Amino acid sequence: MPTLTYGKTDIHYILYREQRSDLKISVTLINGVEVFAPENLDVDKLHDHLKKKAPWILNKINAFKQVKTSIQRKEFVSGEKLPYLGRQYRLKVCREPVSTAAIRFYRGRFIATVPKNWPQEKVDKALEQQLVEWYRHRGTIKLKEKANHFQSLLDVRPKSINIRSQYKRWGSCTPDGDIYINWRLIMAPSNVFEYVIVHELAHLLVRDHSTAFWKIVKSILPDYKKRKEWLRIHGMTLHNIGSDAGGRQI
Numbered sequence: 001m002p003t004l005t006y007g008k009t010d011i012h013y014i015l016y017r018e019q020r021s022d023l024k025i026s027v028t029l030i031n032g033v034e035v036f037a038p039e040n041l042d043v044d045k046l047h048d049h050l051k052k053k054a055p056w057i058l059n060k061i062n063a064f065k066q067v068k069t070s071i072q073r074k075e076f077v078s079g080e081k082l083p084y085l086g087r088q089y090r091l092k093v094c095r096e097p098v099s100t101a102a103i104r105f106y107r108g109r110f111i112a113t114v115p116k117n118w119p120q121e122k123v124d125k126a127l128e129q130q131l132v133e134w135y136r137h138r139g140t141i142k143l144k145e146k147a148n149h150f151q152s153l154l155d156v157r158p159k160s161i162n163i164r165s166q167y168k169r170w171g172s173c174t175p176d177g178d179i180y181i182n183w184r185l186i187m188a189p190s191n192v193f194e195y196v197i198v199h200e201l202a203h204l205l206v207r208d209h210s211t212a213f214w215k216i217v218k219s220i221l222p223d224y225k226k227r228k229e230w231l232r233i234h235g236m237t238l239h240n241i242g243s244d245a246g247g248r249q250i
Contacts, residue, residue, distance in 0.1 A: 004047055006054040011061075013050075014169075018208035023049055027060035031169060036208065074241055076127040077120070082110050082241075084138075086189030093123070101126035103134060132183070132242045139163045139186035146197050147179075153220055156204040170231060171196040173203035184238040188230070195227035 004011045013033035023046070024036040037046055050057070074080055081088035084105070091110045101123065103112040112130075114123045140163045147161050159177035166172070166182045173179050179200045185193045198220050206213040217224050 004050050004054070006051060006058070009058065011050070011054065011057060015046075016208075020208055020210070025050070025053055025057065027057055027064070033057060033061070072240055074128070076112065076124045082131065083187040083238075084135075085142075085186065086192070093127075101130055103127055103130040105134070128241060135186045135241075136163055136183045139181070139183045142186060142190075142193065143181055143197065146194055147201070150194070150198050150201055150220065154198075154201050154205065154216070156201055158201065158204060161200075170235070171200040173200045175207075177204060179204075184242070187238050187241070188234075191223075192227050192230050195221060195224055195231075198224070 001012050002015050004013065011033060013035050014031065016034065016036045017039045018036055020036065020038050023038065023041065026034040026036070028034070035046070035050070074082065076091065076093060078091060078093045080091045082091050083089075089105070089109050091112060093112045093114060095116045095118075096113045098113055098115055101112065101114045101118075103110055105111075110131075112127050114126065118126075143161065143163055147158075151157060158173075158179045161179040161181070163183045164172075164180035166180065170182045170185060171180065181193075181196060181200065185196055198217055202213055202216045202220075205216055214224075221227065
């Protein structure tokens with residue numbers, strides 16, 4: 001990740017090269033610092049501009065540090081509610097004479113089996129890992145289903161499209177046409193999952209976030225703004241599984 005040093009502070013940012021005439025800087029709670037720059041703008045001029053905006057960028061970053069995101073970590077005990085496609089499903093934990101932990105989704109609830117003598121801390125860690133793998137597996141299946149549908153509507157074909165671990169991004173589209181979708185979206189409502197897929201597929205047609213880009217997204221999802229707003233408001237709740245306090249992922 002590119003870094004700008006301002007005084008004694010390092011500002012890490014994500015850089016997007018686009019067909020645009022101006023330079024845009026965005027600072028958000030989820031994505032951090034994002035810089036959208038013209039394709040032919042050299043690095044020195046880019047950093048000169050960023051240094052001028054550095055006080056504003058740092059003020060935004062500090063303001064977000066004051067935000068209480070209220071990420072309540074899940075406890076893997078019977079009765080806990082686990083999200084899947086926007087709904088909450090009860091977890092039942094069964095202690096059995098087994099050697100390892102396992103979790104499955106059956107008849108509208110999550111069923112887990114764990115060794116009888118395991119302490120709760122070990123149960124939490126093992127079941128969380130199992131659940132993340134389950135989410136990634138289900139996310140891959142759902143992604144293929146939905147992507148095939150929207151690819152036909154947009155008449156595009158990505159080089160590849162896969163589930164990926166991304167802490168600060170919901171989706172991404174590389175210059176080569178590879179699309180990656182955050183596995184956490186399998187916990188969000190289905191229409192939000194669809195929005196991110198359409199968003200990234202639309203970048204195969206228009207690389208930037210111009211009016212033309214949003215016109216394409218709207219042609220497929222007329223209510224895309226509501227779906228996007230859900231992520232803005234509720235996105236952090238998708239981080240209560242699979243991340244520790246420092247933001248690292250399982």
